[in-house]
Amino acid sequence: MAATYSLATSPLTRSTPIPFSTKRVPSGRSSGALPVPGSQARLSGAGAVALDGLEGGRDDWHQRYSLSTSGRRRSVASGSPSNTGSSEAKNVVMASNNVTVGFSVGASSSAFSDASSFSFPARSAPAGPVARPPRTGVSLLSRALSTGEKEQDLLAHLPPVLPSTDAADPLLFFPGIPLELLREAQAEFPIFNNELLVHAYGLAARAHQNQQRKNGESLLSHCVAVAKTVAGLGLDAETVAAALLHECVDMVSRSQLEEFMPPSVVSVLEHVNTISEMSRLYRQHSATGSFSDETFQRLLVGFEDVKAVIVKLSDRLAELRTISVLPADRQAALARETLEVYSVVANRLGVWCLKAELEDLAFSVLHPQEYNWLKEAVRTRQDPVALETAINSIKGALQAQGVAYEDISGRPKNLYGIFMKLQKDGKPLTIESLNSLYDLMALRVVVAHKHECYTALRAVQSVYRVMPSRSKDFIKDIKKPNGYQSLHETVYGEGDVPVEVQIRTHKMHYIAEYGFAAHWKYKEQMDSEDEWLEKETQYKRWLTQYKLRVHDKKVRPQGSPPTDSSLKSLGVAYMDMPEEQQRGLLDPFLQHERFKLQVPAKTEVSVLLQTCDGIETKDFPLGTTANQLWRDLGLGAQPGYALTVNSRLPSGEAALQSGDLVQVLPLSTILSRSPPQSAPLAAVLEDWEEEQAHAAAEAAALAASANNYLEVYSRDGMTTWSMGPNAGAAVPAGM
Numbered sequence: 001m002a003a004t005y006s007l008a009t010s011p012l013t014r015s016t017p018i019p020f021s022t023k024r025v026p027s028g029r030s031s032g033a034l035p036v037p038g039s040q041a042r043l044s045g046a047g048a049v050a051l052d053g054l055e056g057g058r059d060d061w062h063q064r065y066s067l068s069t070s071g072r073r074r075s076v077a078s079g080s081p082s083n084t085g086s087s088e089a090k091n092v093v094m095a096s097n098n099v100t101v102g103f104s105v106g107a108s109s110s111a112f113s114d115a116s117s118f119s120f121p122a123r124s125a126p127a128g129p130v131a132r133p134p135r136t137g138v139s140l141l142s143r144a145l146s147t148g149e150k151e152q153d154l155l156a157h158l159p160p161v162l163p164s165t166d167a168a169d170p171l172l173f174f175p176g177i178p179l180e181l182l183r184e185a186q187a188e189f190p191i192f193n194n195e196l197l198v199h200a201y202g203l204a205a206r207a208h209q210n211q212q213r214k215n216g217e218s219l220l221s222h223c224v225a226v227a228k229t230v231a232g233l234g235l236d237a238e239t240v241a242a243a244l245l246h247e248c249v250d251m252v253s254r255s256q257l258e259e260f261m262p263p264s265v266v267s268v269l270e271h272v273n274t275i276s277e278m279s280r281l282y283r284q285h286s287a288t289g290s291f292s293d294e295t296f297q298r299l300l301v302g303f304e305d306v307k308a309v310i311v312k313l314s315d316r317l318a319e320l321r322t323i324s325v326l327p328a329d330r331q332a333a334l335a336r337e338t339l340e341v342y343s344v345v346a347n348r349l350g351v352w353c354l355k356a357e358l359e360d361l362a363f364s365v366l367h368p369q370e371y372n373w374l375k376e377a378v379r380t381r382q383d384p385v386a387l388e389t390a391i392n393s394i395k396g397a398l399q400a401q402g403v404a405y406e407d408i409s410g411r412p413k414n415l416y417g418i419f420m421k422l423q424k425d426g427k428p429l430t431i432e433s434l435n436s437l438y439d440l441m442a443l444r445v446v447v448a449h450k451h452e453c454y455t456a457l458r459a460v461q462s463v464y465r466v467m468p469s470r471s472k473d474f475i476k477d478i479k480k481p482n483g484y485q486s487l488h489e490t491v492y493g494e495g496d497v498p499v500e501v502q503i504r505t506h507k508m509h510y511i512a513e514y515g516f517a518a519h520w521k522y523k524e525q526m527d528s529e530d531e532w533l534e535k536e537t538q539y540k541r542w543l544t545q546y547k548l549r550v551h552d553k554k555v556r557p558q559g560s561p562p563t564d565s566s567l568k569s570l571g572v573a574y575m576d577m578p579e580e581q582q583r584g585l586l587d588p589f590l591q592h593e594r595f596k597l598q599v600p601a602k603t604e605v606s607v608l609l610q611t612c613d614g615i616e617t618k619d620f621p622l623g624t625t626a627n628q629l630w631r632d633l634g635l636g637a638q639p640g641y642a643l644t645v646n647s648r649l650p651s652g653e654a655a656l657q658s659g660d661l662v663q664v665l666p667l668s669t670i671l672s673r674s675p676p677q678s679a680p681l682a683a684v685l686e687d688w689e690e691e692q693a694h695a696a697a698e699a700a701a702l703a704a705s706a707n708n709y710l711e712v713y714s715r716d717g718m719t720t721w722s723m724g725p726n727a728g729a730a731v732p733a734g735m
Contacts, residue, residue: 173260174202177209181224189231191240197227199260200241207248215325222318223247229314233351234551234562239307242268246311249273254648271308272315274646274661275300278608279312281615281661282341283333291608291615293340299617300345301536302606303659306543309345310550313354316342320361335365339416350513350541352411353553359416367419370429374415377431381440382412386494387555390464391443394501395557397459398445403452406506407566409554410443410499438470438490439500443555446509446566450475453487453503460501464491467498475508483511507589509566514538515595535600542597546573607660620656627652635664642667 170177182201185192192201204223211219227243242265245257249269257266278299285291303309316338323331339362346355364371387410398405418437419429427433434440445456453475460466470490474480486504493499504512544550551562571586575597582591590596604619620629630643630652642649644663645656656662663670 170198170202170205173199174206177202177205178220181221185224185228185231189228191231191237192227194237194240196237196241196261196265197244200244200265203252203257203260204244204248207245207251213322213325215322217322219247222322225318225321226311226314229317230311232551232553233310233314233353234549235307235310236548238262238265239268239311241265242272242307243311243314245269246272246315268305268308268311270646270648271303271305271659272311274659275303275308275312276315277647277661279337281608281610283337285615286337286340293344295608295617296341297344297348298533299606299608299659300341301348301533301540304657305659306349306540306548309349310351310354310544310548313342313346313351313358317354317358317361320358320365323361323365331365335362338362339366348537348541349544349550351544351550351552353551356411356414356417360414363416363419370419371415373429374418374434377434378415378418378440381497383495383497384412384555386497387412387441387443387499390493390499391555392557393463394443394445394460397463398456401455401459403447403456403459405456406446406448406569407556407564408443408445408560409552409556409564410441411554413437413440413442438467438498441493441497442500442502444502444504444509446504446506448506448569450505453505456503457487457489460489460491460503464493464499466491470500483515484508486512506567506570510570510572510590510595514542514597532600539597539600542572542575546575602658605656605658605660607656607658607662610661610663610665612665618662624656625653626650626656629656629662633664640666640668642670644670 170179170182182192182198182205185201191197201224205220208219208223213219213222223244223246226246227240230243231240241261245261245265246269248257249272254266254270257269261269278296282291282293282296286293300309316334319334320338323334326334338358343355343358343362346352346358360371391408391410395405395408398408418434418440421437422429422433427436445460447453447456467490470488472478472488475485475487485508486502489501489503491499491501545552545564546567549563552564553562554564556562569587570590571582572590574582574585575590576599577585579591602622605622605624606617606619609616609618624632626643626645635641635643641664644650644665645654646661647663
């Protein structure tokens with residue numbers, strides 16, 4: 001039988017409370033379903049409610065329940081119970097043809113579909129015979145809902161799952177989608193053959209069908225470009241999947257995404273969407289100073305989900321690559337924001353390749369003449385082939401000297417970096433000024449011991465001519481106050497092009513990257529101590545480079561790994577382990593109190609709070625929930641307002657996290673800027689206004705029956721059930 005897959009349903013229902021108080025429904029309201037004497041309600045599975053009897057109520061009654069297994073949600077819709085008026089309880093879930101698990105099968109209409117949702121066409125039947133499990137008469141779901149049998153016990157009744165030969169075929173679930181972009185990505189990055197990414201591509205292709213960007217390209221091509229950038233950084237399949245789907249959040253609900261994606265991907269998507277909303281607020285409020293670039297930088301560095309930050313950096317990079325189609329003022333705004341915020345964050349995280357290209361693309365928008373002049377002027381002095389040749393030559397000389405290096409890497413200085421250095425030195429943009437710079441190409445050699453630094457220096461001098469006036473010894477001769485140590489030598493490399501060479505030990509390199517002499521602080525010219533920022537940046541930089549293993553795209557000898565291995569022998573990857581487990585794995589140097597990695601202690605969470613009065617960052621005690629925040633802000637006396645966290649109505653007991661966007665705005669404002677959620681939010685607003693009109697009736701109903709309501713909480717909020725006169729009888733409140 002062909003299967004139709006429908007993306008529908010919303011995390012909000014008419015029974016979602018605003019804000020977080022109990023949803024009380026007057027017992028005499030005509031819209032409520034009447035309880036049936038003798039019927040029973042049971043909890044079955046994780047958060048599922050089974051109704052053994054309902055009578056009365058609306059026609060075509062449907063309610064969404066959740067049966068969570070292994071982090072995935074399955075939606076269940078009950079059929080319309082016939083209203084016979086009989087006193088006998090009628091089971092509404094036993095007929096297997098009226099129960100849908102996950103997807104609607106065949107041509108029958110899903111209880112969750114609506115006009116704003118899109119549907120997946122039925123896939124064609126396979127050519128060969130397909131093994132199907134035998135029907136058992138009563139569905140497993142019906143047994144779960146009617147007998148209370150545990151889900152893990154039900155799994156034992158399932159037949160073994162046959163391996164599928166077309167599991168990674170996107171047409172399996174999304175027939176008719178274009179495959180050219182997927183095939184190109186698979187040819188360039190093998191990770192796109194991963195089944196998760198194939199399904200993510202199919203979902204993105206269907207969601208963005210016939211959607212185009214202002215440059216005439218499909219929106220899907222933009223998503224694939226972002227995903228390819230993330231894949232090129234060496235991140236895992238879940239992060240690449242989030243990059244493919246990062247434009248889908250406003251088009252597909254969370255429950256729909258969870259049908260195809262694991263919760264970790266959905267979480268990254270929602271965090272990317274939060275950063276995008278913060279970006280919009282920054283451009284709107286930065287001119288007034290209420291939302292400064294420093295505030296935005298700190299929010300992103302303190303963001304709990306580093307993967308989401310990297311996806312957003314990649315998204316901004318893709319936008320800048322096609323920015324020419326936008327109006328000039330829009331181009332300038334995006335370019336300024338990139339230089340003020342995104343390139344700074346990329347530098348702090350140590351993702352050099354993103355930082356360099358973000359800066360150069362923004363530079364080309366804001367200063368096109370200077371950019372074009374510099375690009376042409378440095379062409380002969382920044383040959384990547386010549387740099388790779390120099391690195392391989394020095395590698396051979398080190399081996400001849402018996403030096404076992406830890407890492408050799410090089411990079412050309414990006415154009416914006418050259419421009420800013422000339423500006424800092426007060427030099428005009430001329431050939432003479434450019435010739436005074438000797439680090440347009442630079443490489444670094446990292447060795448294990450201090451005496452090997454000088455052996456490596458002799459090896460470099462044996463290969464290329466040096467500039468004696470440029471030789472600097474920051475190990476013995478020149479003592480830096482911040483503890484920086486290294487040997488600097490400038491040589492005439494391939495084609496007599498100047499190349500700056502830095503030689504240091506892995507411990508010196510650690511101090512230069514993570515310690516007192518951290519390069520990011522030198523670049524930003526920080527003139528004051530900020531202990532929180534230093535520790536947070538140190539930790540996030542380590543997390544990016546040694547846990548996520550992000551590729552830095554620097555030039556290395558042939559056959560070298562694409563990541564920085566300078567600190568590998570120190571055991572830097574094990575710095576977050578408990579001390580009793582670090583023995584034998586972590587070098588004693590990194591166990592010293594001055595140099596050990598300190599995971600920032602979380603005693604507070606920093607959120608961006610927007611109200612009708614403005615926008616500001618606020619710190620709250622760790623563990624503060626949305627419900628507590630609502631009370632602390634004194635918002636209970638303001639009807640018609642809603643508190644959202646990351647653009648969603650949260651569960652009242654959901655704890656806030658650093659980097660969350662908390663907004664307290666009128667429901668009408670939320671409705672006007674969130675078209676995809678207008679229908680459910682309109683229902684919430686309608687409920688709120690209706691409750692205000694029936695305040696007296698509700699008060700009387702509560703006085704008569706104060707405990708006749710059952711609140712059922714799930715990840716997406718709270719549903720309230722109206723209890724009948726007999727214990728256990730229940731119907732959804734507000735239906």
